[in-house]
Amino acid sequence: MAELFTTLHCEPCASCRFEAWQHVVYGRLRWEEQQYCPASGVQACDGGWGPPPPRVRERIVAAEGTVRLAAGGPDGVPLKAVRALYGLTLPELRAARRTGLAATPVEARLLRAP
Numbered sequence: 001m002a003e004l005f006t007t008l009h010c011e012p013c014a015s016c017r018f019e020a021w022q023h024v025v026y027g028r029l030r031w032e033e034q035q036y037c038p039a040s041g042v043q044a045c046d047g048g049w050g051p052p053p054p055r056v057r058e059r060i061v062a063a064e065g066t067v068r069l070a071a072g073g074p075d076g077v078p079l080k081a082v083r084a085l086y087g088l089t090l091p092e093l094r095a096a097r098r099t100g101l102a103a104t105p106v107e108a109r110l111l112r113a114p
């Protein structure tokens with residue numbers, strides 16, 4: 001029986017173009033990433049629920065920037081929502097409360113939603 005080998009994903013090269021974004025689906029955070037390589041013709045997409053992996057988040061932040069949010073207190077977004085969204089440990093949550101959060105615009109919109 002002949003074996004068929006197919007390459008589904010190329011290693012990113014200098015020609016690869018990436019696009020990453022976030023959106024909210026039924027009140028939950030979702031991220032999407034598209035890769036297109038004009039050199040090899042490869043096109044791939046990826047996505048998932050919750051905060052994006054660091055490499056995807058970097059692209060989103062590079063494209064959209066971040067919003068500084070206060071966490072907790074009368075003017076801040078609820079700590080419970082922050083913890084649920086980012087899966088923070090208690091020390092991380094305390095740090096967020098002290099320094100605020102650098103949220104992406106979509107995360108900020110979700111955290112501010114009532």
Ligand SMILES: [Zn+2]
Nearest residue numbers: 012013016037
């Ligand atoms: Zn490529």
